[in-house]
Amino acid sequence: MAMAATLSSARLTAVSASLRRIRLPRTSPSSFSLRQRRRHLHFTSPSALLKTDFKTEEVGQPETLDHRVYFLDPSGKKVSPWHDVPLHLGDGVFNFIVEIPKETSAKMEVATDEAYTPIKQDTKKGKLRYYPYNINWNYGLLPQTWEDPSFAHVEVEGALGDNDPVDVVEIGDRKAKIGDILKVKPLATLAMIDEGELDWKIIAISLDDPRASLVNDVNDVEKHFPGTLTAIRDWFRDYKIPDGKPANQFGLGNKAASKDYALKVIKETNESWGKLMKRSVPSGELSLA
Template identity: 30%
Template sequence: MAPAVEAVEKKTSSALKAPALNERILSSMSRRSVAAHPWHDLEIGPGAPTIFNCVIEIPRGSKVKYELDKKTGLIKVDRVLYSSVVYPHNYGFIPRTLCEDSDPLDVLVIMQEPVIPGCFLRAKAIGLMPMIDQGEADDKIIAVCADDPEYKHYNDIKELPPHRLAEIRRFFEDCILFFL
């Protein structure tokens, strides 16, 4: 009589099991999932324009130029720099903005550490580096990380040590020559 009880328990437990892996994969492919787009869906932040969110595309010290793929919202490799030029600070964009080049507004964020591409952080603008790219304005906001104790007290680009300002200026000058 005991085997009959086991058979009933097996039938009941198999009826409650989750669908097989292949069925779950196929059903997930038929559903449309929507991921947040960092340019359009991320809020600029409640403290804007003083403190604003920005998405980092390129970490400090990188020779890889990443950029936002406008269609998917993913960060893609654009190219690898082949000279000794590296990004002196984290580089990205301000969400929900638009520059004359039809891209979001670029921002160079001065902070102690590199951060991973695709993350966002709070920044404070301290200056502007006006630039022209292929005949169109492509200004760069110079900012500090609002949550970095070493840099958050800066309010103006003129407060930066002269060597830091020269480093940033030289990077953009080299990039203009490099990317032509």
Template identity: 35%
Template structure:
């Protein structure tokens, strides 16, 4: 599928605060130096006519720090989480970008949707949207999930297995005394095509719209937004002189903290049973 990718460029940049590999580290997203909400101010579409979406990089390829958008903090910066649960709860929709280029935390990529995977168990479904960066060398050849199987044989199966096993691993660690981990061993992963994936994206986007407009109670989610890029007249639009905005620290890039060798490891997937 041909894309006019040269006209699709990201206008967002990260604002780094504190030392990477620490729980104080924050990555805000900004536009022309002004902070935006990672959750609420980045438009769903980069180019709606061509079906090109925006996605935010939380965990780049080949890294293992669990970086995730903060639901609770104003403007929803990306931060490192102390533990990971197997399933999300009111989080933004998870996206897995399969291109060759390694991104960086806080990068806003322009992507095309290829399909979706569902981690299924008896409690709920955890969606993982499969996309490719429109600038990737394979982007013109990938239009749907079947194209991934054709041009990248084995990738979807390996990704399925990775998500299934890593979900089990983290649930086992965080719920060691909880009998739910036994059922997680039987968690399955199913995949669906681009059409179905797009329907899920719009369904989740509609749920977000109810949240940001005040139709749904936010609970503990911060719905502060600054530039009304995506929603006009939202109930928590924050002006530049508001303390919530002025309290966002300026950029302060620091040397990354050392990583404990006990967690800086590679794990390889095999066919052995868990």
């Protein structure tokens, strides 16, 4: 029996070493087939959770028109943070890509119409865009999601999707960096309607936050982060007013919906992204590389 236990321990050690060596396929976006992407849509190896699987590379100076933050795979090839970073991590945990760190105002976003969809600062009439005041939470996107502009959401006044990945508001204490990939769990969602377009805001928390274990649904957020849901809604309602635009509206009774509803939104928009990647729906000017 001692020999059997030794052999079992050796096998477990070998398996653990093997798992540590697993990495995502070392391929460029052009050779990473749609079939492979669809396979990653529903299951991701635990090795894909490692932050070291993806690196970022800055081009140009921050707060200039030329500034870009590209994502690289382990071999140094450019990949898309929108298309190639996995969404699902299992057990209700998802990858979240930080575009705008908390307490900053530069309006950074994934360039959905550029090859490899790098993060850049948004522009209007050739000028860099800034929020009128700092955003108080880490803000970014869920990869492998898409709000289909041809899909009318019957539960939110029939509003059409805004043609972007789904936004995330991460309420943890730590200030992240542009391009960070955080493991988060959704807690709630707001159905923002921006000039008639549906722009979901998933409220989530990073698993490395000290209070992450205390919050698992919308009611927990109010208990452990009192006033946060109202503050998020009001911030996104009012941020365009200083530019002379009307306040944004919200569906679903003007309140944050539950975690289950947030998961439903993620599932729907993940499926829409899958159709986009299969060319089942028109991509327009969106980059699928």
